Amino acid sequence: MATIHELTSKIVKFRDERDWNKYHTPRNLAISLVVELGELLEHFQWKNDDEILKLAQKPDKREKIEEELADVAIYLFLLANELSIDLETAILNKIKKNEEKYPVDLVKGKYVKYTELRRK
Numbered sequence: 001m002a003t004i005h006e007l008t009s010k011i012v013k014f015r016d017e018r019d020w021n022k023y024h025t026p027r028n029l030a031i032s033l034v035v036e037l038g039e040l041l042e043h044f045q046w047k048n049d050d051e052i053l054k055l056a057q058k059p060d061k062r063e064k065i066e067e068e069l070a071d072v073a074i075y076l077f078l079l080a081n082e083l084s085i086d087l088e089t090a091i092l093n094k095i096k097k098n099e100e101k102y103p104v105d106l107v108k109g110k111y112v113k114y115t116e117l118r119r120k
Helices: 004-017 026-042 049-055 059-082 087-101
Strands: none
Touching: 004 059, 004 087, 026 059, 049 059, 059 087
16 A cells, blocks of 8 residues: 555656646645545435445446545645645644544544533
8 A cells, every 4th residue: 555655756756747737836736626526526416325325336436436536635645745745744643633622532422513522
């Protein structure tokens, strides 16, 4: 399994070989990320969760969903790269913050915003 850093390097190499770096400004990458999220959501529009799970088991539909997820990830990795953000570290730091904001003993099995938690 490749790391986020390894995947980002492959994506950047692919991009740079085609001289597309000039188009990959943070603004354009953020817009492209949203566009790709929209394309992913088209597969889920008007469907309930059970229908989506069944859809994802059909090989042809699953492939399309995988492609859209990959497009989202590619733009996300490129945006982090252009902003000099270490995405692996950012994710690990966010998980740690969320663990502190949402202690298991206070939230297990329920959703409540961290600002509404009653801490002892």
